Amino acid sequence: MSPTPANLAERRRGLRIKQCRAVKVYEPRSTRYYPGQTADISLSGLRLTLPLSTPLVSGNTLCLHIASNSNSAIASRHQMLQARVIWLQRESTELVVGLELLSSAAIQSSAA
Numbered sequence: 001m002s003p004t005p006a007n008l009a010e011r012r013r014g015l016r017i018k019q020c021r022a023v024k025v026y027e028p029r030s031t032r033y034y035p036g037q038t039a040d041i042s043l044s045g046l047r048l049t050l051p052l053s054t055p056l057v058s059g060n061t062l063c064l065h066i067a068s069n070s071n072s073a074i075a076s077r078h079q080m081l082q083a084r085v086i087w088l089q090r091e092s093t094e095l096v097v098g099l100e101l102l103s104s105a106a107i108q109s110s111a112a
Contacts, residue, residue: 047099086098
C-alpha cells in the first residue's frame, strides 16, 4: 500500500507552509514538461497538483522549478531541483503528488 497524505503527517521532518506557486515539472521518462501548482512546501519536500495525465510513478526522480512569483520566467533544466515522487493520488480532475527534495539546501531560497 502506498502512503497517502493522511498517514504521512507523522513522517514529516519539518514545518510545511501552505503556499501556491506555479511549478514546471520535467519528467525524464517522457522528456516532457508539465505545469503544476504547489499546495504546501517545506525544506525537505512539497505537495503539488499536476494535470491528471502527467505520467508519474512513485519512486521516480524528476526535476522541477518553483516560480518566485507569478511573472517569473521558467528556468532551464540545469537550474531545476531534483525530487523523488513519494506518493501520488489521482483525483477526478488532477494528480496530487508528494515529493521529497533531493537537494534540501536549494529549496531554502525558493521557499523564502
